[in-house]
Amino acid sequence: MSSSSSPLSRSGSPRYQEQRDLVKHIRNTLEAPFPRITYTPVLTASERRHHLSEPRAELASEHDIHPGDLGADSGAVPLSIEAIDETGGRTLLHALLETGRDYFDSLSNDEDRLAHLPLQKYEYAPPRAGASKYKYEDELNLEKQLDRGLAEPLEDALGILRSGEIWKVARDPHRTASSLVVTHSDIACFVQNERRHEGGVIELKAMVDDHFRVIHAVIRSALYFPTITFKGQTPRYWDSDDGKWQAAPEWLKLVVQIASILSTRLRRNEIEELKNPVIALPVMTGSLLFFATAKIVKFDNVRYLQLAISDIYDMQSLPLRLLLFVISLLHVSVNPLPPPSDYFSERAFKSTITPDSLQLPPAAQEAKARSSSGSSAAGGATENEGERVVEGGRSIRSRGAVEEEGAEEEEEEEEKKEAGQEEERLDNEGGPRPPSGPSSGPGSGGGGSDTSGDGTGAGRASYGERGLAKRRAASQGGGPSLKRGKGAGGADKQTNAALTDGFQVVVTAWGWKTLPETFHPVFVPTGTIDINSSSSLPSSPSAGPFPRSTTASIASDDSRLSQICLDKVLVMAEHYRVFASSAFDIVMKLAYEGEPEADELLNEKKVYEDLVKSSASTSFLVPYLGFYRSTSYPRYALVTAAGQPVKDWHEHADAVIALVARLHACGYVHGDLASRNVVNTSAGLRLIDLGRAQKAGRQMREWEMAELRAVLAEGGSEVHYEW
Template sequence: MEDPAQSSQALSASLEPADSADATRIQLDEIRRQLGIPVPEFILDLQGKRRKSSDARRRLHACDFNGQKGAIPLSVVRLDPNLNVPAVIGASVEDLVVRLEAQHASIGSLRQRCLEPLAVGITYTHELNLELNLLSATGTATLSVLEALRPGETWRVEHDTDIGLPLVEADLVCRPVGKLWLGAVTEVKGWPDDEFEELHAYATAMDAFPVLATYVKDKKTQCVYWSESESRWLPAPPHLRTMVQISAIISSRIIVSKSQSQKPDGEPFEPKIVLPVMTGTRIFFVAGLVEYINSLPYSRLAISPIYSLNHRPLRSVLTGIALYHVDTDTLAVPPSLDSALVCGSTISAAAVQMTVEAAEALADLQKRRSTLSRSARKPRRIDEAEEDDDEGAGTSGGMGPAGGSGTASAQGTSGGAGGVRRSSRLKRLSKGTASKSEAQEEEREVEERTGERFERTPNQLTSLFIVVRTSEGHATAPMLFLHHDDLGSSLSSRSSSDDAFDDHAYPSPSRSAADLTPDDRELSSSVPSASVYALSPPIDPPVVLLDTLLYNSASTQVYGSSTTGLAVKLVEMGDEAEEELIREAEVYEDIQRSAGDSSAFLVPFYGLFSAFSGEMALLTGLGEPVEDWSPYKSDIIHLVSRLHSAGYTHGDLASRNIVKTSAGLRLVDLGRATRADREEMEWEMTELKAVLEGQKEEIEY
């Protein structure tokens, strides 16, 4: 094999001719050579270890397939079995090189990093090991070529764990800096050849996806599909789960690409994504498109034949796929891979819509689920209330303890949404087995007997609402959330009484189903919801449109709703962030009980809610993050002092967690707040003052 150092010296020497056309040709020849280097042979060696199940590395959530992050999986077709996809992609890259050569186009410098092949045989034992090997053998060399072909851009290859977008994770991403949503993505499986071929056979035998759903059991999300032949929900087999993940990876990137593209107005960007799915020795490709039906996104896939990966020029394949998916039309997708041409199917959206029978069967599964334990809620005592409580008086109604009118403090909890004890009659009210007058009588009896009163707020949330995300560039499928304590009880009774659903009071301004635009009404009725079928009588909950993504990580998203003034933090049950979210809700509730003036230093807290599919939502007031603290030094110190007086340190004081509201500056995000002693509070205050005085950039917790 040629010595890499000698190759680099020869290339450098050859770039000295005065003729720029000759220099361009020589560089392009070197690009051809680099792209043509085959990948080494990868050898799976389990070393006597038992391999984990195929889908063990990545949990599948409802948001991946219900129109939230990824589109609703719909159809699968097969590409021409005689098609050689790697050769087709390689030919299109060669056409680009020829065109640049003919135009004497300006070519960037070709960095000599990891450009030569590694050892002939590379051993791996699991997916992560294989990813690292592929990154070393192909990824960095591909970046060098892409930067040469696209002067002025810097490219990265990385593991897709958290790239700052609400996307379904792939295994490797090759992308330009500043455009996280472009480039090539790959799905890597550390499987034996026979199992990988079983997956491919399963995929090519599919015509349509089944109806899919999730529910939570023992704090873990269970993915199930509806069996038409057996008329019941069955656990999704591993190969189906993998196909859903593939659909979600492709569709989530298409959706975000369309919304984030910087092409001028009037020039719509139609993303072209070809996903390589590979082991160390086998590879197939999936093309996909997103089709909108009744305002909801559905994905259609096309599956290529399976090929041997060993000794193929994978660098050329990744380069072509990356250039297909940039928004400057650098490289046209060949017609044989154009998703608009090859993904068509006669399968309609009705094939994946849930029937009433399936919804009722899912409700029965959800009713039997193991519920999360919650700490006891204590009512706030009258003598702990602010002296100006009467100034916040208002009328409230709806499910929970706030049924009827009553005096409310401006910072009181709402509709069972925080720090309020539910009596037996109030619980029966939430199930539709007690009247509102009984609940009001129960409240009065408790207040007279104990001196404790139930808090109410004029802008309280009802115990249920619908969320529609719009921040990814499309309106997603509606998702129904119920107050976390009501999730189980809502399924345990099917009363005909309308009492439990009358007189809702929502955050202002709010929207009910009757207020929706025609497009929104079509959206909210286009997909049957198991939770709506499970609730009787029919309901008309408010709709919260999440139009701004405020924060995103692999496990947590925070959205803003400008129409309701709410911030909504979303996590999946079973994720690591779940316990932190529950703890945050408990901290808010404890402070609301113990600190009568919590609204003077915290954003309003409206409660912890859950969806039947396993997603949890914590609702607070919305504010604008304060990036520059210098004009507000004394105000920030005052806020933190008030939190300390309530017995807590914040644990994550940063610019995103101090927000400006109509009432002034407030603290948000108590997920890391803890009960603290005086020494811990003094330490946090000292660190905060050091940051405010410019002595430190941030508090190092």
């Protein structure tokens, strides 16, 4: 039979008809209207008496701004907000659904593609529509209901239509790539292989319809992101109407969260070399939906995010399965769907706002100066309400979103008081802590992102789902190490003065530059630091690796500070990051206040500051260079000298045992002895990472030494602890 007659023969075959019927059944299942789910919150008697439509707790903490959401280290600095123009004949929602329908029309008439589809059973009934019983009480409850209706039908449909790929619909796995942290969403549809960063995501919100509409309308009219500051851990913005810093309103918290979800995924696309991907993020309740999309632009070599928001749509009779199918296949590297050109092109973004066009009003600068001079953090660090990046004075407030300032500060003081009492209790405890069984040891921690690259290390059980599992691998890096010297010479004085006064940090570890972030000292060891002239800290920002950015909001008295370029990322987790500077031969650990990782960093600070009282500490530890606090974000920095990882600590067993013996002689156990926590310096082997160290009695120290000897003798890589 000739090849020209082959298609006719194939189209008339029973197998061909079965394949067409399979595609038709999949299409009908995906296009079936998804039931509208109504928010019915559970209110307390007091909330009902006050005629509230939503619980106070949800109104107050529906969205939290994390300081990392505002920076360009993992994503881009949020800049502008614009409304998507949907006046061209079809809405964005209709354009996306038509893209899916066009796909099925094309597939049904393509005999070659049909011939390659596997014949599988696909037996899913359309979701029942129109039933008033579909209700949810909170986001978790909504997520579970959507998962039941979306997961299996969509996973099987994608598995059949994209033969060879295994798809999963589940809670966003919050994956990292190339040490880049990605802000998680609620529901993700992704490929279960090395391409699992591809696919679509949905952000869910538990709100009544009227409230959601108000929030959406305010966001669409905002034009740009106002200045956001942090007082302690409380995000604030400048309210030009009232002429003061206010608690960040709910609309601002939500739009910052949306911007972070999009910008971190766009940056990851660049890292993974995903060409021209389209990200359309549905933000939805169970009954209403709008889309957010974005692009990254550069100003002065800093990446900024332009955000675009669609109209709001009623989800009545919406084919939600088909919608998730489309947005997932728009964001893949292999055979993506063609995006609607009227919505996803360069001309779709029309904002002309630049960082230089936004200025923080003089009144805001004066208020900030008054606040900065009137308050100080523990240890002498100034507690600034430092502006962050995009400076604007526009005030847009949604109803019920701004909390009382006095109550807020009262709550902060209460939290600090409780934290101080707990720290004092632990300090007074002393001695070894009672063992709590192997399940609480360092090797049994669960969850979390492993960004270390080599799969070594261990999490801590107390971190729970936040997880820092394996976060300590490949701990320190690069170059000859700094060491404490006798204290003579211009370079020594210059370096010591620079660290004493504070510094500015610029991160370039991923190939792009972040805006400078200022750190002021909380504790700096006395004495000078001997450093090779090739690695000297610059005496002014102009001598650093980059000029100061004109778009960064840095106080004028910071101009004298040195600028440190962090060009190596060693560990990357959601709330904890470790960088190295090749030029300055230092390692910097960063952790956000209030997170479990910060507790460990504060413990390391406390241990170091006790040990450096003795000059003997330099014989077994890398030099401790100080503890600092950011004036832009509520986060800490602990700085030490750098060292080279030891490839095989078994070859240096006697030296490692001697280091630990010196630590034990000071009354401490290390708490995390492992090959990754021994580095080589110009002065010899040294210990690092004292986050789990603690004062201990003789019995506990003897136990740690015995375990270390056994691990070294048996060829192990770390000691497993039972406390």
